[in-house]
Amino acid sequence: MGGFNVLVVDDEEEFRDLIIKRLIKRGLKVEGAESGKRALEFLEHSDTDVVLLDVKMPGMDGIETLRNIRNLRPLVEVVILTGHATVDSGIEGMKLGAFDYLMKPIELEPLLEKLADAYEKKRLHQEKIEQAQMKKHIAMPG
Amino acid sequence: MKLKNHYTTLWLRLIVAFGLLVSIPVVLLVLVTTDNLKNAAIEKIEVSIGRLVEHKENVISLFLKDQKDLLVILVGMYPGGYLGLQENLNTLFKSVNQTSSIVDLHVIDSSGNQLAYVGPYSQSILGKNYNDAPWFQDVLINGSHISDVFLGFRNVPHFVVAVTDPLKSYVLRATINSESFNKLLRSSQIGPNGESFIVNKEGILQTPGRQGQIELSADDKSRLEHHEGTVVTRNKETIIATRWVEDGRWCLFVKSRIEDSLEPFYEKRNNVIAIIVSTSVLFLILAAIFTSYFLARLEAYERKKSELGHQMVQMEKMASIGRLAAGIAHEINNPLQMITNQAGWMGELLPDEDPALVKNMGEYQKVVEQIKFHVRRASTITHRLLGFSRKISVEKESVQINDLIGETLSFVEHEAGSQNITIVKNLAENLPVTMTDGPQLQQVFLNLINNAIDEVGKGGVIEIRTVVGTGNTIGIEFADNGHGIKPENLKKIFDPFFTTKDLGKGTGLGLYISYDIVRKLGGTIKVENRKSGGAVFTIVLPVNSFNQPR
Numbered sequence: 001m002g003g004f005n006v007l008v009v010d011d012e013e014e015f016r017d018l019i020i021k022r023l024i025k026r027g028l029k030v031e032g033a034e035s036g037k038r039a040l041e042f043l044e045h046s047d048t049d050v051v052l053l054d055v056k057m058p059g060m061d062g063i064e065t066l067r068n069i070r071n072l073r074p075l076v077e078v079v080i081l082t083g084h085a086t087v088d089s090g091i092e093g094m095k096l097g098a099f100d101y102l103m104k105p106i107e108l109e110p111l112l113e114k115l116a117d118a119y120e121k122k123r124l125h126q127e128k129i130e131q132a133q134m135k136k137h138i139a140m141p142g
Numbered sequence: 143m144k145l146k147n148h149y150t151t152l153w154l155r156l157i158v159a160f161g162l163l164v165s166i167p168v169v170l171l172v173l174v175t176t177d178n179l180k181n182a183a184i185e186k187i188e189v190s191i192g193r194l195v196e197h198k199e200n201v202i203s204l205f206l207k208d209q210k211d212l213l214v215i216l217v218g219m220y221p222g223g224y225l226g227l228q229e230n231l232n233t234l235f236k237s238v239n240q241t242s243s244i245v246d247l248h249v250i251d252s253s254g255n256q257l258a259y260v261g262p263y264s265q266s267i268l269g270k271n272y273n274d275a276p277w278f279q280d281v282l283i284n285g286s287h288i289s290d291v292f293l294g295f296r297n298v299p300h301f302v303v304a305v306t307d308p309l310k311s312y313v314l315r316a317t318i319n320s321e322s323f324n325k326l327l328r329s330s331q332i333g334p335n336g337e338s339f340i341v342n343k344e345g346i347l348q349t350p351g352r353q354g355q356i357e358l359s360a361d362d363k364s365r366l367e368h369h370e371g372t373v374v375t376r377n378k379e380t381i382i383a384t385r386w387v388e389d390g391r392w393c394l395f396v397k398s399r400i401e402d403s404l405e406p407f408y409e410k411r412n413n414v415i416a417i418i419v420s421t422s423v424l425f426l427i428l429a430a431i432f433t434s435y436f437l438a439r440l441e442a443y444e445r446k447k448s449e450l451g452h453q454m455v456q457m458e459k460m461a462s463i464g465r466l467a468a469g470i471a472h473e474i475n476n477p478l479q480m481i482t483n484q485a486g487w488m489g490e491l492l493p494d495e496d497p498a499l500v501k502n503m504g505e506y507q508k509v510v511e512q513i514k515f516h517v518r519r520a521s522t523i524t525h526r527l528l529g530f531s532r533k534i535s536v537e538k539e540s541v542q543i544n545d546l547i548g549e550t551l552s553f554v555e556h557e558a559g560s561q562n563i564t565i566v567k568n569l570a571e572n573l574p575v576t577m578t579d580g581p582q583l584q585q586v587f588l589n590l591i592n593n594a595i596d597e598v599g600k601g602g603v604i605e606i607r608t609v610v611g612t613g614n615t616i617g618i619e620f621a622d623n624g625h626g627i628k629p630e631n632l633k634k635i636f637d638p639f640f641t642t643k644d645l646g647k648g649t650g651l652g653l654y655i656s657y658d659i660v661r662k663l664g665g666t667i668k669v670e671n672r673k674s675g676g677a678v679f680t681i682v683l684p685v686n687s688f689n690q691p692r
Contacts, residue, residue, distance in 0.1 A: 015479065015480060015483060018480075018483050018484065018487055021487065022486065022490060025490055083476050104479040105480075105521050106482075107486060107518075108483075108490075
């Protein structure tokens with residue numbers, strides 16, 4: 001697993017910083033954002049592959065952030081983290097295009113696995129697009 | 143018991159109410175009916191007495207008429223000259239005497255001098271002149287005269303009838319024995335206390351009264367006014383019928399004590415009362431039966447209602463407990479996350495250390511693992527409480543329960559060992575593998591084993607057994623040799639927050655969650671006390687094979 005880019009979006013500073021530290025130690029390139037708004041700002045100019053998104057946040061909540069991310073960067077995969085009791089928000093998230101959802105408390109190994117799977121999907125998707133583009137170029141020279 | 147008394151009181155009250163409700167109108171009914179019956183009876187008696195007195199009066203009048211008629215015929219047939227001769231009178235008297243009640247015959251001339259006499263009073267009438275006698279005056283004026291009754295010869299009642307010939311030249315007078323109509327009157331007496339007699343206009347009795355009185359009582363005198371036909375009157379105790387004999391001189395009284403005539407009435411009345419009373423009693427009995435029945439239904443209904451009410455309250459309680467628990471679980475997930483995160487981070491950093499410099503490196507690593515392990519446990523509980531399971535753990539996997547038990551036991555080896563608790567395993571060799579949720583099942587096993595450890599204490603024995611059950615099932619038993627479970631607790635033991643441990647030492651959730659898990663996995667769990675002492679929990683799980691639909 002090569003290093004890929006992750007954006008951790010969570011309003012809880014301690015959690016966010018710790019996750020970032022741990023993921024970095026595991027070889028990923030990780031940034032953080034403390035709100036949905038900040039996350040969107042960041043995504044505009046960044047190269048993020050996977051977003052780890054907390055569902056419950058003040059201001060723009062997780063689901064709305066997810067919607068905006070899907071609009072802004074459709075290729076970016078989102079893994080939802082929920083401490084909420086409800087499966088509903090997780091499922092809602094899936095319907096809106098999240099890759100998967102995880103429930104707190106989650107340990108690092110399963111988290112890594114999930115992030116890696118998400119990245120893999122993005123990578124394959126991206127590859128397909130590039131291949132299609134190449135085919136288009138070959139078919140239509142000039 | 144209090145409730146029982148309440149219903150008994152209610153029943154009694156209803157019965158008393160019914161009783162009053164029935165008895166008051168019934169009593170009224172009885173009184174009115176018997177009163178009516180009595181009046182009807184008395185009226186009947188009155189009617190019959192009236193008829194009687196009429197009949198008797200007719201007979202008496204006929205008798206009197208007969209006597210008078212006889213004399214009238216005689217004076218019509220024989221002139222005074224003939225009858226005035228003693229021999230002729232004797233002859234006449236002999237033939238007349240046979241058939242009638244005539245006691246004597248007296249022929250008197252218009253001046254009052256006796257012409258001839260035949261009869262028993264010849265001594266007393268000797269030489270008498272009747273010119274001034276009122277009766278003589280009367281007969282000369284009116285052509286006939288009937289006297290009042292007097293006690294005559296041998297104290298037999300007599301009265302006198304006298305008639306004149308059509309030319310009023312002489313008077314024929316006869317003394318009549320009235321014993322015959324005394325007899326008649328006696329036979330018309332009604333009842334042992336009744337009487338009948340004849341009085342004259344002045345109220346003097348002409349026939350013997352019962353008590354031997356001569357004059358009428360004041361009460362009877364008040365009825366003495368001349369009237370047409372029969373008059374029947376009543377005082378408190380007696381019915382009195384009066385009828386004037388045809389010439390208006392005498393009045394016939396027939397009296398009867400009401401009481402004596404009421405025999406048939408009493409019989410009827412008693413029958414009526416018996417019928418009414420027995421009907422009422424029957425009704426009361428029926429009412430009592432129905433009341434009992436309805437009260438029993440009412441009681442059953444109220445008990446059911448109260449049970450349902452309790453159930454509702456219980457459900458409400460469970461629901462709010464559930465909500466509370468969910469709230470708590472929800473809140474706990476975040477700190478749990480932080481704990482596992484921090485511990486995990488420490489675990490990641492430890493390998494960076496030089497083991498030579500860190501004396502307890504191994505221990506630290508173990509500690510980190512344990513922290514993570516217990517956070518996993520805690521989170522399983524909170525997820526259970528929150529009513530859903532992680533997507534990962536719901537996925538059924540192939541589980542060998544014997545191995546699962548072994549693994550679970552490894553977690554508690556240390557604690558069991560320190561308490562000298564013996565764990566006896568009796569695992570079936572051919573136990574089939576089943577598709578189920580391993581971790582959750584393990585949580586159940588752990589819960590049961592921990593409970594058993596707490597129960598038996600030092601030196602206790604815990605037995606774990608697995609068997610292949612009938613109908614493609616697996617049976618797992620967890621038994622201990624503790625004190626067993628109190629019978630009243632056996633039903634409650636799977637309730638949430640039910641615990642027999644001291645405050646703070648148990649949440650009361652373990653068995654509740656275990657019960658829920660086993661149920662969700664399609665199995666059953668039950669508990670009972672062993673004959674050999676202690677308790678045994680029995681879990682039965684279906685054997686799910688790989689290609690079964692979920």
